Amino acid sequence: MASVSVDEAMRRAIELAARGLGTTSPNPVVGCVLLDTEGEVVGEGFHAYAGGPHAEIVALAQAGARARGGTAVVTLEPCDHTGRTGPCSHALIAAGVSRVVIAVPDPNPVASGGAATLRAAGVQVALGVRAQEAEAGNVAWLTSMRRGWPYVIWKYAATLDGRSAAADGTSMWITSEAARVDVHALRGTVDAVLAGVGTVLTDDPRLTARNLRDGTLAIRQPLRVVVDSSGRTPADARVRDGAARTWVATAAEVGAGPDGRVDLAALLAELHHRGVRAALLEGGPTLAGAFLAAGLIDRIVGYVAPKLLGAGPTALLDAGVSTIADAIDLEITDVTRVGPDLRITALPRKREG
Numbered sequence: 001m002a003s004v005s006v007d008e009a010m011r012r013a014i015e016l017a018a019r020g021l022g023t024t025s026p027n028p029v030v031g032c033v034l035l036d037t038e039g040e041v042v043g044e045g046f047h048a049y050a051g052g053p054h055a056e057i058v059a060l061a062q063a064g065a066r067a068r069g070g071t072a073v074v075t076l077e078p079c080d081h082t083g084r085t086g087p088c089s090h091a092l093i094a095a096g097v098s099r100v101v102i103a104v105p106d107p108n109p110v111a112s113g114g115a116a117t118l119r120a121a122g123v124q125v126a127l128g129v130r131a132q133e134a135e136a137g138n139v140a141w142l143t144s145m146r147r148g149w150p151y152v153i154w155k156y157a158a159t160l161d162g163r164s165a166a167a168d169g170t171s172m173w174i175t176s177e178a179a180r181v182d183v184h185a186l187r188g189t190v191d192a193v194l195a196g197v198g199t200v201l202t203d204d205p206r207l208t209a210r211n212l213r214d215g216t217l218a219i220r221q222p223l224r225v226v227v228d229s230s231g232r233t234p235a236d237a238r239v240r241d242g243a244a245r246t247w248v249a250t251a252a253e254v255g256a257g258p259d260g261r262v263d264l265a266a267l268l269a270e271l272h273h274r275g276v277r278a279a280l281l282e283g284g285p286t287l288a289g290a291f292l293a294a295g296l297i298d299r300i301v302g303y304v305a306p307k308l309l310g311a312g313p314t315a316l317l318d319a320g321v322s323t324i325a326d327a328i329d330l331e332i333t334d335v336t337r338v339g340p341d342l343r344i345t346a347l348p349r350k351r352e353g
């Protein structure tokens with residue numbers, strides 16, 4: 001087999017890491033490629049699920065004795081602690097790997113230190129190869145670990161004139177089946193789905209990740225969270241069915257903000273504590289406005305249908321903006337056609353001061 005460069009190997013490791021998206025939480029996604037002394041690929045691995053073997057261990061098992069003297073190319077600094085599995089730094093040293101190339105250092109204080117352990121054992125360590133790309137592939141986990149609360153994606157559906165329902169309240173369906181299938185795939189990549197009690201009372205959604213054609217539930221279901229200050233979620237609401245775990249987060253349990261409603265920062269801190277690294281906020285417009293006003297949204301995914309309504313509720317209510325100079329500026333990072341609809345992905349620009 002032909003030899004590959006470390007850069008090519010890292011590109012492959014990033015691809016491998018992505019296969020774990022949605023199933024590794026509360027752990028990161030990680031990919032690893034092992035090259036022998038000639039630069040030939042002798043092992044590949046990715047972390048598939050929490051508690052399962054780490055990417056390095058999978059790649060080392062494939063490589064066997066051929067790892068000796070070789071190079072491990074890994075998207076995240078190898079862990080240095082014994083959790084549900086042993087430290088990867090020690091496994092790499094024991095296998096006789098002579099060089100470890102890392103894209104991104106581990107921000108998790110519990111697991112970091114792998115690079116230092118490797119260096120102390122005489123292993124050459126290089127950091128920063130394809131760091132931006134690897135960072136993007138792990139953005140939710142890295143962001144949440146660095147700051148202590150989940151990466152929050154606000155998803156909404158609207159007509160081209162920004163409406164989320166018609167004047168009579170009907171809203172099913174604004175977007176196409178293709179867009180709704182896409183949303184279910186998005187739910188499958190996060191650890192929690194959030195909705196305000198207003199949406200639960202009006203639409204009675206299930207908030208599960210499932211196959212829209214036959215209703216089959218995805219194997220891994222995100223935690224369903226209803227943000228409900230005074231516990232108005234009906235006992236027979238669909239979110240309370242047994243299809244997935246549900247948490248009705250009340251102000252009494254989480255804490256109240258100055259308006260008496262659920263304190264959103266405290267809610268996110270509690271979700272982080274419960275192992276949630278990526279959360280999908282599915283609305284509605286009141287809760288989305290409150291999250292945006294508090295600067296708690298990291299990414300926006302808007303599904304825009306080629307329809308006009310001219311009247312009816314808008315997809316977003318008060319977000320703390322009263323004058324154009326205060327508009328929440330966005331950077332559009334992707335525009336994709338999904339069936340007849342557009343999926344627009346945007347990042348809120350950080351505000352000054």
Ligand SMILES: NC(=O)c1ccc[n+]([C@@H]2O[C@H](COP(=O)([O-])OP(=O)(O)OC[C@H]3O[C@@H](n4cnc5c(N)ncnc54)[C@H](OP(=O)(O)O)[C@@H]3O)[C@@H](O)[C@H]2O)c1
Nearest residue numbers: 156157164196197198199228229261262283284286287290
């Ligand atoms: N197009 C879309 O993508 C989309 C998505 C979802 C929903 N919707 C539509 O939205 C409509 C419901 O709108 P909505 O605005 O009433 O629902 P919502 O945003 O889901 O729920 C709002 C409620 O959340 C509760 N809440 C708890 N803590 C809060 C906080 N810190 N800040 C703000 N709210 C907090 C409040 O009730 P308490 O104070 O009692 O807790 C508030 O009334 C439905 O018609 C639904 O179809 C559209």
